[in-house]
Amino acid sequence: MTATIPPAAFPMLDAAEFATIATMNPNGYPHLSVVWVARDGDDLLVSTIKGRRKYLNMERDPRVTILVYPRDNPYSYVEVRGTVTMVEEGGRELIDRLNQEYTGTDRYVADDGTDNVRVVCRITPDKVVTRLP
Secondary structure (H helix, E strand, C coil): CCCCCHHHHHHHCCCCEEEEEEEEECCCCCEEEEEECEEECCEEEEEEEECCCCHHHHHHHCCCEEEECCCEEEEEEEEEEEEEEECCHHHHHHHHHHHHHHHHHCCCCCCCCCCCCCCEEEEEEEEEECCCC
C-alpha cells in the first residue's frame, strides 16, 4: 500500500533540513541516524555506504521511518514510514547533490581516497504523518 506526501509538506522536505532515519537492528532495537534527505516525487532519497549498520539493517529488513522537522519550528514535522530499495547507480551523484544543498560545496570529500561504495536508498511511503504549520 503506497501513500502520498501532501504537497503542503514539500517545502519542509525540499529544504536542507536534517532528518532522522530509523532502521531495525538484528536484535530488534531501533537504530537511528541523522541523514541528509532529498525528495523525488513522493519518494525520499538518502545516501549511505555499503557495509554501514543502517545499510545492513535495510538490506535485511527494508522497513524504515524518516522524521524531518525544521530547526526553526521543531513542533512541525513530516514522518514517512515506508519501504526502502537500494542501488549503487547514482550513489556518488546523490551524495554530491546533497552535499551541495546542505553545505554549499560541490563535492562530498569524506569518501575521497577510500573504497567506500555509495548507494541510493529510495524510501517509498506506506504511511505519512504530518504536523504542519
